[in-house]
Amino acid sequence: MLQIDQLSYWERDTYFNNNDVIIIGAGIVGLSAAIFIAERFPNRRILIVEQGYLPSGASTKNAGFACFGSPSELEDDLKTISESAVWETFQLRYEGLKALLQLIDRTAIDYNPCGSWDLIQHDAEKMDDGFIDYLNQKAQEITGEKSIYAEDKKIANKFNFNGFSTSYYNRLEGSLNTGKLNNELYRLAVKKNIKVLFGVRCESFFENNYNIELHLNIGTVTTDQLIICTNGFAKELVNEDVIPARGQVLITKEIPNLKINGTFHFDKGYYYFRNVGNRILLGGGRNLNYTKETSKKLETNDSIQSALKTILSSQILIDTPHEIDMSWAGIMGVGKSKEPIIKRYSNRIAIGVRMGGMGVAIGALVGKKLSNLID
Numbered sequence: 001m002l003q004i005d006q007l008s009y010w011e012r013d014t015y016f017n018n019n020d021v022i023i024i025g026a027g028i029v030g031l032s033a034a035i036f037i038a039e040r041f042p043n044r045r046i047l048i049v050e051q052g053y054l055p056s057g058a059s060t061k062n063a064g065f066a067c068f069g070s071p072s073e074l075e076d077d078l079k080t081i082s083e084s085a086v087w088e089t090f091q092l093r094y095e096g097l098k099a100l101l102q103l104i105d106r107t108a109i110d111y112n113p114c115g116s117w118d119l120i121q122h123d124a125e126k127m128d129d130g131f132i133d134y135l136n137q138k139a140q141e142i143t144g145e146k147s148i149y150a151e152d153k154k155i156a157n158k159f160n161f162n163g164f165s166t167s168y169y170n171r172l173e174g175s176l177n178t179g180k181l182n183n184e185l186y187r188l189a190v191k192k193n194i195k196v197l198f199g200v201r202c203e204s205f206f207e208n209n210y211n212i213e214l215h216l217n218i219g220t221v222t223t224d225q226l227i228i229c230t231n232g233f234a235k236e237l238v239n240e241d242v243i244p245a246r247g248q249v250l251i252t253k254e255i256p257n258l259k260i261n262g263t264f265h266f267d268k269g270y271y272y273f274r275n276v277g278n279r280i281l282l283g284g285g286r287n288l289n290y291t292k293e294t295s296k297k298l299e300t301n302d303s304i305q306s307a308l309k310t311i312l313s314s315q316i317l318i319d320t321p322h323e324i325d326m327s328w329a330g331i332m333g334v335g336k337s338k339e340p341i342i343k344r345y346s347n348r349i350a351i352g353v354r355m356g357g358m359g360v361a362i363g364a365l366v367g368k369k370l371s372n373l374i375d
């Protein structure tokens with residue numbers, strides 16, 4: 001690859017000289033952070049470096065659920081995480097989606113406010129009415145919106161799903177087009193004169209009293225401030241509680257006259273599916289083999305893909321002929337805590353990582369919070 005010391009004066013001057021801020025990672029968080037920094041400081045020179053020719057973590061690979069909390073997921077979280085942490089994360093997700101939809105035109109990303117259904121499997125315990133009342137009350141305190149959650153006993157029959165006894169509807173969730181979302185963020189960044197270089201990997205960095213030296217695969221550059229938005233890959237650069245977590249999905253070919261319309265989750269959020277036009281996208285199953293799925297390899301795994309295919313044909317498209325078009329994997333960042341890490345790491349460095357399965361919802365707000373850590 002062409003090294004920086006082989007570049008022309010013009011190239012060095014445009015991309016590498018006198019950068020005020022360098023951001024590592026061009027996912028939703030890195031792009032959003034850059035955009036909000038450019039809004040706060042229009043004259044700062046900002047460069048994003050991304051190791052892949054496309055973003056190579058989760059932002060262009062996810063399922064495109066604009067979601068902030070399903071009842072069975074919240075119930076499960078309340079058993080393992082403190083109540084305050086559960087509702088803080090809920091608030092971050094809710095406000096994050098609002099921040100995203102203020103930043104990006106919703107029609108440009110095919111935002112569909114279709115609501116979502118948390119499907120309850122036959123063998124799972126039905127939730128107490130009291131629990132749904134509690135969720136609605138807490139959610140209203142945070143959002144100002146009344147009765148976000150309600151039981152819907154009809155949806156499984158309506159779409160001919162198999163194996164579910166009831167469902168809980170969240171009227172404020174929706175879906176979007178993941179590819180278009182990232183492209184819109186990229187377009188907005190470029191419009192704000194932010195430079196984005198793909199195929200450039202940061203190997204290490206060194207902070208001194210005057211600046212930060214970044215050792216890239218193409219040579220060494222300096223910057224005044226550094227923001228690390230590398231999510232599941234964070235441990236390669238900083239010592240934080242983040243491990244990679246691979247998520248896998250599949251998508252069918254087009255299904256003529258498909259009636260299913262909306263976003264659906266089940267089994268505490270471990271499985272999720274939605275329609276993408278006339279196709280069904282289905283993902284999840286990481287809980288089938290956590291050890292193997294603690295991986296940074298963008299590869300699918302046969303046993304999880306075969307579990308997804310079984311669910312698709314036995315629970316979702318039972319009487320509907322369908323063919324799988326493609327499968328893929330993306331890498332998330334998770335840790336002992338479900339909350340993201342958004343903090344100043346040192347004098348000149350800030351980090352925004354560990355987005356879990358929530359980055360579509362919280363990514364823009366995390367970017368905004370990172371921009372406020374810059375002086």
Ligand SMILES: Cc1cc2nc3c(=O)[nH]c(=O)nc-3n(C[C@H](O)[C@H](O)[C@H](O)COP(=O)(O)OP(=O)(O)OC[C@H]3O[C@@H](n4cnc5c(N)ncnc54)[C@H](O)[C@@H]3O)c2cc1C
Pocket residue numbers: 024025026027028029030049050051052054055056057058059060061062063064065066067200201202203229230231232233236237246247248249283329330331332352353354355356357358359360361362363
């Ligand atoms: C299959 C799947 C489905 C999902 N579905 C949803 C969903 O429906 N809704 C939701 O809210 N969330 C979902 N998520 C989670 C969401 O996609 C992530 O939380 C979000 O994309 C994280 O964004 P990010 O910018 O922090 O990280 P990333 O998108 O992973 O960006 C980090 C970038 O840093 C780059 N990088 C890493 N190290 C270096 C380095 N040393 N030098 C240069 N570049 C580097 C990587 O290549 C990567 O592009 C899903 C994730 C997966 C995998």
